[in-house]
Amino acid sequence: MSLDYRTIVPDYLQRGLAPLGPDEWAAIDQTVVRTAQSVLVGRRFISLVGPFGPGVEALPNDVLSGSGGGMLDLLGHQEGETLAIGRRSFLPLPLLYKDFWVHWRDLEASRQLGVPLDVGKAAAAAAATAQAEDRLIFDGEPALNLPGLRTAEGRxxxxxxxxxxxxxxxxxxxxxxxxxxxxxxxxxxxxxxxxxxxxxxxxxxxxxxxxxxxxxxxxxxxxxxxxxxxxxxxxxxxxxxxQNMDLAVGLDLSTAYVESSNLNHLFRVVESLVLRMRRPGAVCTFEAPARPAARGRT
Known part of the structure; x- marks a missing residue:
């Protein structure tokens, strides 16, 4: 999550089509990253791997088997339980995103008055995308057969x-x-x-x-x-x-230009990632007792 606006930005983000200068892009990028960092929770304690690239739509996920301890032998002849892949599946990397508008009059007022562009909507979009990421990490996405920390089988x-x-x-x-x-x-x-x-x-x-x-x-x-x-x-x-899990990133948090409509400009905060759990048993959830069903009136 360290997008540098001074580098060449890939064409798929369409940033060259946006009516923004380097300073305006810098303000948006810095706001998006800082806002997301203040909201994200899962990334604070789960290892990240990648980015693998925005075109990567699926990655392997290996559930490991074999829990015996390491071996000790003078010559290395003693055999023990081998750590192996118990089950391999391929997990899709869904897109997580939120769109926001920059209105043309706001942009012109910023330039005519010499004041910074209001990036509050970009911050709100970044916060919404960050919350979507954490929901994916903790709850998974049943429609895509993606488990989360608190829903994974074997926890x-x-x-x-x-x-x-x-x-x-x-x-x-x-x-x-x-x-x-x-x-x-x-x-x-x-x-x-x-x-x-x-x-x-x-x-x-x-x-x-x-x-x-x-x-x-x-x-x-x-x-x-x-x-x-x-x-x-x-x-x-x-x-x-x-050794237990990681967060595989395809496209790290970025801001793309989508289109212009009615003179206004649509942008998108977007990323792609998936939680890979090698050992679901590394999670312990504390389950609250079910509430008794409410009794109907007689």
Whole structure:
């Protein structure tokens, strides 16, 4: 996500057709990147690979089998369990995007008055695209058979206690660390939570003088990340090392020119990527108990 407007931009973005100068493109590009970086959560703890190019529509995803430990032998003759590809599939790289308009009068006013171009709409489009990326990472896309962190088959699951009670969140995370470690996923771990659960963590922990969040961060050393794309109440603990998963990028976040209509100019913030999970067991989701069905009136 480091598009440099000073370099030659590929033709497929059609930027040469846009009525923008280098400084105006620079303002849009910098705003898009900075806004997305402030919104994105999944990229903060999942390794990125690529970009492979915008024309790449699918990539292999290998689910690994073989969990035995490394071997120790003086001559290397002792045989052990081999790490192998248990299942290979090809995952599509969907496009994630949001369009925005630059109105011709705004553009002319910026130039005539010598004031910077208003890039607020570009920022809003970048934020929407970033949220779409995180939804793909956490929830997947059933229509494309793409799993997400909290929907993947083979993930670990634990019941969630009431995080509104002091110490319950810490106890749940301790149990999650135990389950993942027992399954040979040794961290460091990241914890992603819905906004209300994050608020619950920001209280003094058991008269210790420190926040419960600080205690949890000692277990989740990759960080604790709130995100609005997770419904309430949702929490998941992840060993996001490259041996377990990565985020494969085709086209990294870019701004393209689409067309002109009624003298106004349509732009698109766009990217393509997919979450590849080699070991779904590296994710532990905390499952809240189902709410009882509401009783009808008699």
């Amino acid at each position: 670990q699951t634990l019941p969630m206690s009431n995080w509104g009670t002091m110490g319950s969140a810490f106890a749940d995370v301790v149990e999650g660390v135990r389950v993942l470690t027992q399954a040979s996923f040794t961290g460091p771990y990241a914890l992603a939570v819905s906004p209300r659960l994050y608020a619950d963590l920001n209280r003094i922990f058991d008269a210790s003088g420190v926040l419960e969040l600080e205690q949890v961060e000692k277990l989740a050393r990759r960080g604790v990340y709130p995100t609005a794309v997770l419904p309430e109440p949702t929490a998941l603990l992840v060993d996001s090392g490259a």
